[in-house]
Amino acid sequence: MLKLSTSTNICAFGPAGAVNNILTCVEACARAGYEVVDVNLCEGMNPDSALRGDGWEQYAYQIARLGRDAGVLFNQTHLPYYDVFACQDEGKRALMEELIRRSIIATGILGAKWAVTHPCTVYEAGPDMTVSHQRNLDYYAPHVNLAQQQGVGIAIENEFEYKAAPWQRIFGAQVGELCELVDAFADPERVGICYDFGHAHMTGGFHRQNLNWIGKRLKATHVADNHGLRDEHLMPFYGTINWVEAMAGLKDIGYAGELTYEIQEFGRFLPNDLKHLVIDQSLVIGRRLIALYEKAEEKTP
Secondary structure (H helix, E strand, O other): OOEEEEEHHHHOEOHHHOEOOHHHHHHHHHHHOOOEEEEEHHHHHOOOOHHHOOOHHHHHHHHHHHHHHHOOEEEEEEOOOOOOOOOOOHHHHHHHHHHHHHHHHHHHHHOOOEEEEOOOOOHHHOOOHHHHHHHHHHHHHHHHHHHHHOOOEEEEEOOOOOOOOOOOOOOOOOHHHHHHHHHHHOOOOOEEEEEEHHHHHOOOOOHHHHHHHHHHHEEEEEEOEOOOOOOOOEOOOOOOOOHHHHHHHHHHOOOOOEEEEOOOOOOOOOOHHHHHHHHHHHHHHHHHHHHHHHHOOOOOO
């Protein structure tokens, strides 16, 4: 049976650039009734994050203790990310790679099964996605090895392509490319796919077809809505995704993991004392999504 989860980023941001740390967000989600939470370690991209300091491991253990005390399980994390193959700033590269290393280790400390990350594109190769395929395979190999040592899997999510200039092809926007990359690692227990419904909606939708293609490779989800043009990170039913078809796709492949919200833009500007309105509503809508899944008829061959 599906379970509902949310990224901690559901209440991470506030008006005028305010940021709530992971501990605050875990407490808010647990208080509202969430039993499963995705820890958004992209917090490390914030210069003020404790993940950047010498006490980053203690911070991870503090989050883990809070989860245990609050009765919350951590199902997945999101790793910090950057434009790997386009980055020319060696200082930034070194910082980001260290944050990614720390975040993989932190994922193990938190007891989460999967760390979600993005594929990257070799833009100078133009539409030749075979170049990006090989570069991603080479780049992620040491990260996968570190994750294995921590008892963690790497879930690579489908990307999207902007429907505006420069109209570049983005590797992994087509789920077939992602499936080929994941299969190339030949380790289905440690390398899988995170399906981002919002990203897929910006690349034509086809959620049921995409999910049937992905099949057992699916290890995690990002649940968010949009209107097909921008990655708006809205609550489901506030955009134009067909959630009946989307949930039917999950039913087709027998997915029994978590539906994990990534809706940080929905309610971003609410003050902290009103953030609970978003969290409470997400639980109500999540129950509707699960009901759609349970009612869906599996696709016949």
